[in-house]
Amino acid sequence: MRASWHARSLRRELLGWLLLPLAAMVAFNAWTTYRDARQIADLITDRTLLSSTRMIAESVHESDGVIQAPIPPAALEMFASEDRDRVIYRVNGPHGELLTGYPDAPDPPQRPTGFQPIYYQGTYHDEPIRAVALAQFVVSDGTNGGEAVVTLSQTLRSRDRFERELWLRSLRDQVMLMAVAVILALFGLQFGLQPLLRLRDAVRRRAPDSLEPLDSGDVQQELKPLVTALNEALAQVRRQVAAQRRFVANAAHQLRTPLTSLKAQIGVGLRAADADADAPREALAGMRSTVEGMKRLSNQLLSLARAEQGSALLHRETLDFVMICRNAVESLALTAVERSIDLAFEAPSPPLNVHGHAMLLREMILNLVENALRYTPEGGVVTVKLSAQEGMAVLRVEDSGPGIPEIERAKVFEAFYRRLGSGVDGSGLGLAVVREIVASHEGMVELQDRAAGPGLAAVVSLPALPPS
Known part of the structure; x- marks a missing residue:
């Protein structure tokens, strides 16, 4: 049970890779939506405050040398709501005298000038408010009497509720969208994994x-x-x-x-x-x-x-191919003497290294030289030459025997193939073993005519290591 709990599930991982970015996007959208809802609520509140303030400012006038500031009922009615926000207003004359309103209403950070409103935050009786201040020219006796300052503020109950409702509505849409996306992703994964499940069933x-x-x-x-x-x-x-x-x-x-x-x-x-x-x-x-x-x-x-x-299963190491060839040839010297065959070995003086399996490479050389000795008549010659050519270690085993016709040279590498009429005992495995060993060492083997007269030459090419 514990193993199955911790077992990895491709469906869960794919679903996770789909939903994690989606959840991150929803979280980002929730944050941006909250910011936008806050900005919209502030904008609506500011516009309502400015409209009411302008209505009050337009009602400020001079009558019989006295500046009056009646408050239009419509200017305050627009703030009516179920949240019962408090509306605090104040009108000051050109010389700062209080014309009407609340004397303890919060002052703006600076005195407004012209027709540019000033918006600011504050508190009134320990409750946060949003306020606006606006200057209004007052004409007295046909001359510019100065500027009256109208300040209007409102508590933020309705504004906060509007912001919250706007944000929650958008958040609800986002959550519903994510839920739909999860359902569609589950269906999509179910159908998308069908080929893999069919492959699993086919294997089972x-x-x-x-x-x-x-x-x-x-x-x-x-x-x-x-x-x-x-x-x-x-x-x-x-x-x-x-x-x-x-x-x-x-x-x-x-x-x-x-x-x-x-x-x-x-x-x-x-x-x-x-x-x-x-x-x-x-x-x-x-x-x-x-x-x-x-x-x-x-x-x-x-x-x-x-x-x-195959080559993947062989234990390989760096080997001196000259030494392996020399030892293999020396082990057959007595056989050559018994058959009156001249067995010669030629190799370069510096080491010629290859990457391979020592026992198999020795077996390959023994098979080639034994075949050459077996088919070479008495008094004949068998020459083993080793050289380095273009990054390859080239082994050439030549004999003065009867040779093999070109039409049969590919067949003699098959296991248990024996040439008819050769008169030589053998199992027919020698060259098959050579072919497999050479192939497992990423090399090549071929049969050629002997360069110095009648006979046969077996040529093996193996990748050589660069000199150290």
Whole structure:
């Protein structure tokens, strides 16, 4: 239960990535809406105050040498509301004398001049107010008698309620919009994830041993890389399974022949033990030869299986390719002497480093040189040359044997392929092992004519490391 609670959900993550920016946008809109509602409430309040103030100012006049300031009822009626805001007004004459109104009404920060109103904030009896002050020219006896100052203020109850209602209405619309967006996002995710869910169901319905590729025709463009990667993984598994089955089949096929021969030789030795003293010795010699062949065959099969696993599974290291070649050639020197074959090795003096698997590279060289020794007649020549060419380590194994026709050179790299009429014993695995080892080291191998006369040359090119 705990694991399922903490399990990641693609639907929840996508919904989160959709809703988090939307929630941030709603929060930003709520803030801007609040600011706009405040500005609108201030604007309406200021315009109402200014209209009422102008009505009062226009009623200020001189009569019989006395400046009078009657308050029109309409100027105060426009502030009537259910919030019962207080309206505080005051009219001062040109010399600052109080003409009418509240003597303790808050003064403006500065005396207004001309027809420009002054808006300001303040408090009246510990209650916040919004106020405006306006100057009004008063003419007395046909001359400019000066300016009367009209101040009008209002408590902010109705203004705050208007601001709150305006903001809450907008916020309600935003929340409803977000709720609709959540519902639409859920429906969109449900339908948008259908191809992925169908892909999941298709994988679940497959048989455990099915390695067939998945159908990518009905998936969305964004899912095609996933299906392609799955198909590539399935193809790699198919290749591994095929290689394993091929290895088992080849091993069973190739081991059956020497085992049958070994059984026959044992039978011959047992039947001839009493009749001929030399027969057991000959049978034992044959058995020894068969066992040696089986040992070599087993090593080649194991090398082939390891090389077929691919380069990604090989443990690689920096190796001195000259030293590996030299050691492999020296291990076959006695075989060359027994067959009266001139075995030569040529290599550059500085180290030639490659990045690879030491045992497989040695097996590759042994296979090439053993093949050359096997097909070279007595008195012949086998030359192993190693050189560096354009960033590659090039191994060239030449022999003075009969060679291979060009039409058959591609076939001899196939496992267990044997040339008819060669008259040479072998398993047909040597060059197949070479091909797989070279391929697992990102190299190339090809067969060419011998440069110094009749014969064959096997050329292997491997990526060389830059000199340190």
